[in-house]
Amino acid sequence: xxxxxxxxxxxxxxxxxxxxxxxxxxxxxxxxxxxxxxxxxxxxxxxxxxxxxxxxxxxxxxxxxxxxxxxxxxxxxxxxxxxxxxxxxxxxxxxxxxxxxxxxxxxxxxxxxxxxxxxxxxxxxxxxxxxxxxxxxxxxxxxxxxxxxxxxxxxxxxxxxxxxxxxxxxxxxxxxxxxxxxxxxxxxxxxxxxxxxxxxxxx
Numbered sequence: 629x630x631x632x633x634x635x636x637x638x639x640x641x642x643x644x645x646x647x648x649x650x651x652x653x654x655x656x657x658x659x660x661x662x663x664x665x666x667x668x669x670x671x672x673x674x675x676x677x678x679x680x681x682x683x684x685x686x687x688x689x690x691x692x693x694x695x696x697x698x699x700x701x702x703x704x705x706x707x708x709x710x711x712x713x714x715x716x717x718x719x720x721x722x723x724x725x726x727x728x729x730x731x732x733x734x735x736x737x738x739x740x741x742x743x744x745x746x747x748x749x750x751x752x753x754x755x756x757x758x759x760x761x762x763x764x765x766x767x768x769x770x771x772x773x774x775x776x777x778x779x780x781x782x783x784x785x786x787x788x789x790x791x792x793x794x795x796x797x798x799x800x801x802x803x804x805x806x807x808x809x810x811x812x813x814x815x816x817x818x819x820x821x822x823x824x825x826x827x828x829x830x831x
Contacts, residue, residue, distance in 0.1 A: 634672065638665045694738050701734060708732055713764065730760040 641658055708714035713726040714733055726732040734757065736749035 634665055634669055638662065638669070641665070697736075697738065701736070704734060713761070726760075727764055728760065730756065732757055732760065 641662055705714065708726075713730075714723050715726065716722070717724045723731075723733050734749065734753060736746055738746065740746065
């Protein structure tokens with residue numbers, strides 16, 4: 629708008645110079661005004677180029693942000709299916725509520741004209757989905773700690789039982805050694821007493 633106005637002023641000035649007999653002072657003044665207008669036009673051209681570049685850069689940043697959001701949303705949805713927070717309805721008409729009855733689906737269309745729809749989606753994310761995910765993860769963390777505690781208790785019990793079995797094995801080895809010794813002694817006594825027995829019968 630300002631550029632068009634300056635162009636119009638420049639054209640009118642040039643027409644006025646051509647149509648009128650002007651004094652040297654008036655010509656000089658108008659030349660000065662023309663130079664000023666030309667400089668202003670150059671400045672405006674530079675500002676327009678700069679503004680266009682800034683608008684392009686911002687548009688590219690918005691596009692990259694939208695692409696990144698879409699990628700993150702895809703990752704979130706995939707992980708949500710894996711952990712069970714988003715599950716399909718049995719009749720195939722969409723998604724049912726997740727754990728604790730919470731709707732974990734993030735449905736945000738960045739291409740909508742009404743920004744309030746995007747704001748509503750972000751409010752749902754902050755006020756409902758994020759706290760529900762925190763509670764869900766905390767429940768699994770507590771269950772994991774309980775399983776760790778049970779594992780430790782089982783390992784302690786197994787260690788005690790292993791020690792008891794080891795003690796029984798040692799005791800069995802001692803008894804086997806004694807039994808072997810007694811058997812050897814009994815065999816020695818039998819061997820010694822056999823000739824005496826035979827002698828008693830013959831003599």
